[in-house]
Amino acid sequence: MTDFTADAIIAALQSNDSQNAEHLCRRYLLRNPHASDVQVLLAVSLWRQGKHSGALEIYAQLCRMNPNDVAHWRNYANALRQAGDLEAAEEASSTALQLAPDDQEWLELHGLLQLELGKPRDARNTLLAAFGKSPDSPAVRIHAAQACLACRDWRAENLLRPWREWIPLEDSLQSELAELLVQTGEAALALGLLEDLALRGPGEWRVLLRMAGLYERVNRTAEAEALLARVAAIPGVQAQAASEIGHQRAQLSMRRRDYATAKALLQSNGPRHKNDYAHWFALANACDKTGDTTGAMHALAKAHAKQVEELRVTVPHFFEPGADILPDASERVTEPDYRDWPALRAPDASQSPVFVMGFARSGTTLLEQMLDAHPRLQSMDERPFFNMLAANLKASTGLEMPRDLGKLDQRDCDELRKGYLILACGKVPRRWDARLVDKNPLNMLWLPMIHRMFPAAKFILAIRHPCDVILSCYMQNFRSAVLAVAGQSLEHLARAYVAAMEHWLHHVEVLKPDVFVSHYEDLVADTPGQTRRIGSFLGLDDAEPMLRFDERAREKGYIKTPSYTQVIEPINRKGMGRWHRYHEYIVPVLPILQPMLEYWGYASQSGGYREAEQ
Numbered sequence: 001m002t003d004f005t006a007d008a009i010i011a012a013l014q015s016n017d018s019q020n021a022e023h024l025c026r027r028y029l030l031r032n033p034h035a036s037d038v039q040v041l042l043a044v045s046l047w048r049q050g051k052h053s054g055a056l057e058i059y060a061q062l063c064r065m066n067p068n069d070v071a072h073w074r075n076y077a078n079a080l081r082q083a084g085d086l087e088a089a090e091e092a093s094s095t096a097l098q099l100a101p102d103d104q105e106w107l108e109l110h111g112l113l114q115l116e117l118g119k120p121r122d123a124r125n126t127l128l129a130a131f132g133k134s135p136d137s138p139a140v141r142i143h144a145a146q147a148c149l150a151c152r153d154w155r156a157e158n159l160l161r162p163w164r165e166w167i168p169l170e171d172s173l174q175s176e177l178a179e180l181l182v183q184t185g186e187a188a189l190a191l192g193l194l195e196d197l198a199l200r201g202p203g204e205w206r207v208l209l210r211m212a213g214l215y216e217r218v219n220r221t222a223e224a225e226a227l228l229a230r231v232a233a234i235p236g237v238q239a240q241a242a243s244e245i246g247h248q249r250a251q252l253s254m255r256r257r258d259y260a261t262a263k264a265l266l267q268s269n270g271p272r273h274k275n276d277y278a279h280w281f282a283l284a285n286a287c288d289k290t291g292d293t294t295g296a297m298h299a300l301a302k303a304h305a306k307q308v309e310e311l312r313v314t315v316p317h318f319f320e321p322g323a324d325i326l327p328d329a330s331e332r333v334t335e336p337d338y339r340d341w342p343a344l345r346a347p348d349a350s351q352s353p354v355f356v357m358g359f360a361r362s363g364t365t366l367l368e369q370m371l372d373a374h375p376r377l378q379s380m381d382e383r384p385f386f387n388m389l390a391a392n393l394k395a396s397t398g399l400e401m402p403r404d405l406g407k408l409d410q411r412d413c414d415e416l417r418k419g420y421l422i423l424a425c426g427k428v429p430r431r432w433d434a435r436l437v438d439k440n441p442l443n444m445l446w447l448p449m450i451h452r453m454f455p456a457a458k459f460i461l462a463i464r465h466p467c468d469v470i471l472s473c474y475m476q477n478f479r480s481a482v483l484a485v486a487g488q489s490l491e492h493l494a495r496a497y498v499a500a501m502e503h504w505l506h507h508v509e510v511l512k513p514d515v516f517v518s519h520y521e522d523l524v525a526d527t528p529g530q531t532r533r534i535g536s537f538l539g540l541d542d543a544e545p546m547l548r549f550d551e552r553a554r555e556k557g558y559i560k561t562p563s564y565t566q567v568i569e570p571i572n573r574k575g576m577g578r579w580h581r582y583h584e585y586i587v588p589v590l591p592i593l594q595p596m597l598e599y600w601g602y603a604s605q606s607g608g609y610r611e612a613e614q
Contacts, residue, residue: 009041013048021045036062040075052083063092070099074106077113086117104133108140111147120150120314131159138166142177149183151314152481154384157184161426171197175207183479185381187217205237213248221255228252243272250282259289277306281477288475293581300474304488307477311485318485325492326445327482329499333402333448335510341406341452344413349514352454353424354538356439358462359497360483361472363520366549366571367462368439370531373552374545377538379437380428384480386446389419402448416453435538442482444500447507458538459513461504464520465602466593467579467586470494494589501596519600520576527571 005028012021025042029035043058059076066072073096080089093110100106111126127144134140141159148156163177174193181190191214197207208231215224232238232245246269253262263286271279280303287295312319324330354371358364364382372379390401393416399407408416424436443450450457470493478484486496508515516537523530528547535543579586590597597603 006037009038009045013041013044016048018045018048022049034065036066036069036072040072043075043079047079047082052079055079056083063095068099070096070103073099081113081116086113089113090117102133104130104137104140107133108137108143112143115143115147115150118313120147121316123147124151124153128155138163138169138177139173142173142180145180146176149180152479152484154388156180160184167193168196171200171204175210178210182214182217185383187214190214191218203234205231205234205241209241209244209248213251216248216251216255221252224248225252243269247272247279247282250286254286254289257289259286262286263290263292275306275310277303277310278477279303280306281475284475288578291581296475297582297585303477304474307484308488311481311488315481315485318481324499325495326486326499326503328402328445329503331402332503332506333405333510337406338510342409344408344410346413346453346455347417349456349458350435350539352457353436353438354458354460355443355450355454356437356460356462357441357443358464359444359469359473359500360441360478360480361469361476362441362462362464363518363523364439364441364462366520366523367460367518367534368437369552370534370546370549371437371538373547373549374535374540374543376434376540377437378428378431378434379439380424382440383423383427383438384440384442385420385423385438386443386449388423389416390446390449392419401446405448405452408452413453420453442480444504447504447513448511451507451511451513455513457513459515460534460537461515461517462520463517463600465577465579466494466497466596466600467590467602468575468577470497470589470593471579471582471586472575490585490589491592494592498592498596501599505599524571524576 005024009021009024009028012018012024022042022045025038025045028038029042032038039058039062043055043062046052046058047055056076056079059072059079062069062072063076073092077089077092077096080086080092090110090113093106093113096106097103097110107126107130111123111130114120114123114126124144124147127140127147130140131137131144141162145156145159148154148159160177160180163181166177168174169177174197178190178193178197181187181193191211194207194211194214197204198211201207208227212224212227212231215221215227228245228248231241238245246265250262250265250269253259253265263283266279266283266286280299284296284299284303287293287299317323318327354377356364356367356371368379368381371377393399393401393412397412399412424430424438430436447459470490473483473487473493474490476483476487478487486492516534518530518534531543531546535541535546594603
């Protein structure tokens with residue numbers, strides 16, 4: 001191709017004269033039909049005119065004629081992706097990767113394509129490979145974290161840890177980062193990023209709409225209402241975002257206790273997309289608040305069915321034949337195992353965290369916020385630190401928890417405590433005059449490891465009527481994969497509850513940790529008295545500040561828990577005995593729960609399952 005012809009074609013494309021570019025390309029190809037560079041320009045000119053099938057055929061022909069030319073495969077993959085043929089695009093993209101497996105940029109694009117295809121596990125592997133080749137790229141880290149979060153993989157937090165060093169980012173990347181920070185429990189920080197974007201582009205309604213949702217989430221409801229009204233008034237937005245606006249208005253109605261309006265809004269707007277299980281959870285909550293138990297259970301059945309569809313893709317190992325109802329609940333430390341543990345130096349109680357645990361929805365968040373209100377205590381919301389530490393330990397030493405706890409020596413335990421401290425300091429600005437409060441319901445399953453690291457630590461176990469617990473869990477849209485899988489049915493939840501309790505009770509008997517059992521019903525019935533007992537257990541002279549937990553919770557703004565709207569209010573009895581309204585749904589699982597109903601003293605309140613069946 002002469003320079004004149006090349007310049008003419010490129011000039012035509014740059015001036016958006018695609019028809020002339022096509023004409024020039026075809027004239028040249030009549031004389032030189034195998035000129036691949038001109039064929040590429042012809043495909044571009046056709047694509048810009050909307051002649052996609054013609055462009056795709058040229059890209060496909062170039063790949064057939066030049067099967068080892070990575071550029072042609074990439075052009076073909078990009079065109080297929082833009083045409084919406086994602087499966088064929090992935091196939092072409094895979095061929096390009098085989099030809100250039102070390103290309104970080106193409107690894108990233110291939111991983112994003114896999115995310116679009118709904119293959120989060122493949123995308124995670126591809127994007128982590130891209131991260132391995134370009135660990136300093138903010139875009140690669142953000143996209144790898146996106147794939148990890150789609151798989152409910154805690155490694156996302158590590159990928160995002162240096163995000164402050166990346167700011168400012170290009171608008172779309174900064175928006176993606178904000179969304180990821182919300183998912184990792186950093187809503188206040190995400191809000192700052194979105195507010196920055198809103199200043200850059202005041203008319204970007206998608207940013208404003210996301211900000212409105214976050215204002216509600218951090219308990220700035222008046223600002224959420226005002227911003228949502230502003231977004232809805234932007235010309236043309238209502239038609240594009242009607243469903244999302246309706247869902248946000250429904251949530252704000254729930255906050256105002258206008259449950260009938262919330263329910264009507266959710267019913268009229270419907271799901272935002274085909275797998276919008278969050279919609280069905282929200283509708284179930286509104287139905288529950290209006291006394292429509294049948295509607296609530298119908299919505300929950302849809303919510304869990306759609307959520308399980310996603311979980312089978314993201315965490316398929318939880319659904320394999322013979323998989324435990326709760327991972328790690330079956331492995332136990334025996335008394336002979338414990339006796340063989342070597343004696344090691346460890347912190348005393350004053351230098352150890354206070355661990356708050358109990359099955360999800362048992363009142364752990366309430367206890368955490370009460371403790372955090374005391375000036376000598378500091379909480380950090382729930383984090384899967386022991387999962388992370390155990391995974392790192394296995395990767396570096398091959399030791400598995402809890403099976404190999406007896407093999408840990410002084411250095412191992414010191415390093416584990418150091419790693420724990422680093423993780424904690426990464427999530428909360430430590431006040432060194434305050435003891436750390438670590439609340440995570442699933443830490444029940446990590447008692448042996450926690451006890452090995454902090455043998456003098458104090459534990460507060462939250463207990464609530466098991467029927468109220470499993471009903472409340474069934475109504476939650478959990479981010480935790482373990483809890484989401486367990487929550488797929490009331491029967492699964494009942495079995496998971498019993499498995500967790502049996503695991504806990506076994507290790508309490510073997511390890512004999514220092515435990516205070518806090519019954520939710522007692523805490524509600526006599527809050528001052530129970531607070532004094534908890535304060536005494538922790539060696540606090542004055543427990544009075546803990547009674548002002550709701551003020552402290554409102555000050556914090558963001559609380560990473562499904563009960564964030566409840567713990568900013570004073571203690572009330574609204575959550576007690578709710579299961580009675582769902583009696584017909586709970587009765588079938590009472591036989592499963594019966595051992596724990598009896599152990600924790602609730603059997604008489606439940607009437608026993610045999611009596612309930614009569």
